[in-house]
Amino acid sequence: MTDAPTTAPADTAAAVEPPARKLGLVKAAGILGILGGIVLIVVGIVIWIAVSTQLRAENITIPDDAMAFQGQTVAGPFTAYVQADIIQHHALDASGGKTYAELAQDDPVRQTMMTASFLRASLFTSVVSFGVAVFAIGVGILSILFGWAIHRLATAPVVIKRSQGIAT
Secondary structure (H helix, E strand, O other): OOOOOOOOOHHHOEEEEOOOOOOHHHHHHHHHHHHHHHHHHHHHHHHHHHHHHHHHHOOOEOOOOOOOOOOOEOOOHHHHHHHHHHHHHHHHHHOOOOOHHHOOOOOOHHHHHHHHHHHHHHHHHHHHHHHHHHHHHHHHHHHHHHHHHHHHHHHOOEEEEOOOOOOO
16 A cells, blocks of 8 residues: 555546535625615715805805915815914904903903903814714725625635545
């Protein structure tokens, strides 16, 4: 007897077989990931449109001494940020460079500083809202990609390669 390896017939070298376990839950997780991603994208777009519409309805025009977007209506994250910045500059000019906390309680300019602070906070809240909308859209896209990959892997056939036997 010889210990030489024998080769298996060509038809037994690899076989396509169903998976040993049911993958229904994995497929469902993939589909849920895709559906969740779609919902996140839709919600992100709705948030963006709602915040933009509300800002535009205020008819805030960026003044000519702003750092950018002069004369434009505040309607997006960049214009809201620029408007908040110029409000701060104007308020500090009115107060002689002092912030709300630095002014005496009976100083009449303190009311102007408080109003400027509220306006800036509102504009920065809209900037954050735009960021959350973009984040939701980004996570939605990733969720769709991961869901698609998981579902595709769960539906892919299983290829089993058989090792070649050794004759004794």
